[in-house]
Amino acid sequence: MPASQVIPHPTIALLRTESLSTAAQQEIERMILAGEIAPGAKLTEAWLSERLGISRGPIREAFRMLEEAGLVRQEKNRGVFVRDIPLDEAVEIYDLRAVMDELIGRRLATSITPEQLKKVRATVDRMEATARTGDVDGYHLLNLQFHDALVEFAGNRKLAAIYRKLVKELALFRRRNLNDRGVLPHSVAEHRQILKAIASGDAEAAGRAMYEHAIESKERMLKGAATGSAPARARAGRKG
Known part of the structure; x- marks a missing residue:
């Protein structure tokens, strides 16, 4: 044959x-x-x-x-x-993610290696450079890489699987939340603070920095919806 x-x-x-x-x-x-x-x-x-x-x-x-x-x-x-994530579901994801982020921060403060810290710092450097150019799409992808690296380095596979699913769902909503270029410098500063807290080895400070970053991101999203963001208003009444 x-x-x-x-x-x-x-x-x-x-x-x-x-x-x-x-x-x-x-x-x-x-x-x-x-x-x-x-x-x-x-x-x-x-x-x-x-x-x-x-x-x-x-x-x-x-x-x-x-x-x-x-x-x-x-x-x-x-x-x-x-899927087009509605506002109420995005809020629920942020609240759950904040708790998970706090756990990730606490774990990393006592377990992250110098090599892992170097990789995360390099990602934040790229985020800052991208923010200066106003490249929202590029910044969004680097932001995903930053948080994915942290959950990977935390060393809990079950946590990583659940976290990644939530992050991907939230990305459908959140990338529009980053369309305001004025948000990018503030976002970079938050990621620098997270990095500093993790590097310090202070589990409480690292957990708090991660938790507050998620909550502040949620508040920015809600502020955008309240001030008349068309995409946010449209999604607020839809179920995904």
Whole structure:
């Protein structure tokens, strides 16, 4: 039988499909978090199949994984849509995240290594440089990297899994919250304070800095909604 006609073993075929599904899920997630696909946008198998150069089967599986991650919703007879997080849900996520951030800060103050601290400091340096240019999208991605590194270095896999899911859901709302370039310098200062507290080895100070950063971010979000932010008002009355 010619090589081109060889039928792969079912296990190999399954692994290929799972690998493609994971790759598709990661790329679609990247596009969503980077703002290339907006909250509320409809995702179609045909468009993504052409965009990613793969068949529709892995795309369907990727949709399932993205729904589990809280980034998309599937509506019967309508299709798949990027979730648009409502204001009340964003508030709940911030409150839960604040408690988790406090735990992360406390753990890191007594366990972070010099090499890990160096990596986090380098990320904050890039955040500051990006803030000076007013690059909101670039800053948003670096901010995600900063917090992801901290939860990774905290060394609790269950905590990391739950935290990352919440952060990704919140990113659907929060990247718009950072669209005001005037917020960026203040955000950089908060991250510098977090870094300083963790480096000091003071668990209470590090936990407090992390907690206050999350709460202040929530307050900025609520202030934006109260002062007439159109995106925030629109989401306040919608369920994701």
